[in-house]
Amino acid sequence: MDVAAWLRGLGLQQYEQAFRDNAIDAEVLPELTDADLEKLGMLLGHRKRFRKAVVGLAPSSSHPDPSTDDIAAQSRTRELSAERRQLTVMFVDLVGSTALASRLDPEDLREIIGAYHRCVADTVAHFGGFVAKYMGDGVLVYFGYPQAHENAAEQAVRAGLALVDAVRQLQEPEPLRVRIGVGTGQVVVGDLITAGEGQERGVVGETPNLAARLQALAEPDAVVIGPQTRQLVGGLFEYRDLGAVEVKGFPEPIHPYQVVRESAVESRFEALHGATPTPLVGREEEVDLLQRHWHRAKSGEGRVVLLSGEPGIGKSRLTVTLQERIQNEPHTRLRYFCSPHHQDSALHPTIAQLERAAGLERDDPPETKLEKLAGLLAPASPEDGALLAELLSLPTEGRFPPLQLTPQRQKEKTFDALLRQLEDLARKGPVLMLFEDVHWIDPSSRELLGDRAGAAPASVASPHVPPRVSTAVDRAGTRHGSCPQSARPS
Ligand SMILES: Nc1ncnc2c1ncn2[C@@H]1O[C@H](COP(=O)(O)OP(=O)(O)O)[C@@H](O)[C@H]1O
Ligand SMILES: [Mg+2]
DSSP states (O other), rough: OHHHHHHHHHGGGGGHHHHHTTTTTTTTTTGGGGHHHHHHOOOOOHHHHHHHHHHHHHHHHHHSSGGHHHHHHHHHHHHHHHHHEEEEEEEEEETTTTHHHHHSSSHHHHHHHHHHHHHHHHHHHHHTTTEEEEEEEEEEEEEOOOOOOOHHHHHHHHHHEEEEEHHHHHOOOOOOOOEEEEEEEEESSOSSSSSSOOOOOOEEEEEEHHHHHHHHHHHOOEEEEEEEHHHGGGGEEEEEEOOOBTTTTTTSOOOEEEEEEEOSSSSSHHHHSSSSSOOOOOOOOHHHHHHHHHHHHHHHOEEEEEEETTSSSSHHHHHHHHHTTTSSSOOOEEEEOOOOOGTTTTTTHHHHHHHHHHHOOOOHHHHHHHHHHHHHHHOOOOOHHHHHHHHTOOOOOSSOOOOOOHHHHHHHHHHHHHHHHHHHHHHOOOOEEEEGGGGGOOOHHHHHHHHHHGGGGGGGTOOOOOSEEEEEEEEEEEOOOGGGGGHHHH
16 A cells, blocks of 8 residues: 555645655554654644544455454454553452462352452442453452543542452451552553453553552552652642562662551642642733732622633632732631532531631540630530531530421521621631632532622622622633532532
């Protein structure tokens, strides 16, 4: 086949020379990846045209008679879809399975392994993981596959922590425990085998190997992650540094970390980017606009600003800048972080905000927590105290009057109590409320935010209204619509 003529037929004659200079003949044509084409100087639209055409070409060029070799042709086409990209890979292994095997009869062992496999599959599926392969009692799982996902590394780590618990809680005759390794790296992903369900989805590269090696370093019930994963998940978790370790098959020592638990970090943005991000580039207009609204809010006209745009466009960064610009002005800052992991947890952003503001520590006994909360809320009425203590799941006995309310009534009263708290703060000075990642908001918080947001701009008219509240809202992923009440979890 004449490559130059084929290119001309596609209207891509301008690349003839580049193809010739790089010795690309008909045989390697189907193997060119998107990155290769880019290196050859091909524009995005042309790369797409090229790839469409080359798929049509594949069966006849590699397999002269497609009708007799259908499977091979299909697999050839699938191979073409192989792509190089970042993937997070988890390797899970059962602790002491050899000992189990020697103790149990094969039938019982089969059942236990079956229950364990189901537990792994269910747990990782909940975090968007894809079981690629069972290898005896080992399981290989991909995150960010088949669709790449910006939170894949974080999801893998969360899945690992959840899996340790889930396996430990399995009601089997023998207690089970796992070791988990998680690695992130560049891989070539594709269906390298043939068509059909249940096939291993091939991943080429050292990452699966890394995950298996990290797993071997883990203690029972531990999740060990590689340096790239660690970098991606930033301050979202607490870690134990395992130091530099020589690992078979890797020329340089690697630096693994054991994940201890989720960290109590306030802001995902700070957890992932550090507290002092790189200097702001541009965006002066947007920052000015935010500051103008802030000034209006300070003079008693509550304002709501919705920041809406694609993930990564800089919404959180803008709110950080606003906070920096006004840090020397007296005001109260309230931050609410919605998260993909708490979409089903009613009022989670408010609960977390109250816990932070009251300074509750994970290990505080309940009475201490209650004491701290009461200190934060003063001078709230005893009923408001009881409502908010219950919101934080703190036992109120002996400190606050018992509440005897229907769930609906309790919710209404809790909302009222929260609004009263806000009004108290707003009477003392301006309040900046930031809601991050509203596309992940839980339904109750959405209702509450609607109340607050609805109240703020109408501050002159409504008696209920906090007079000096400015709310900035961060919402990713959708470009249409402009009202927080319409934000849908995505
Ligand atoms: N104008 C900017 N100047 C400098 N860095 C920016 C700017 N906008 C965004 N960034 C950086 O880009 C990354 C993503 O921004 P982020 O605010 O988290 O996006 P979003 O909240 O819209 O998802 C962050 O590291 C952030 O610091
Ligand atoms: Mg953001």
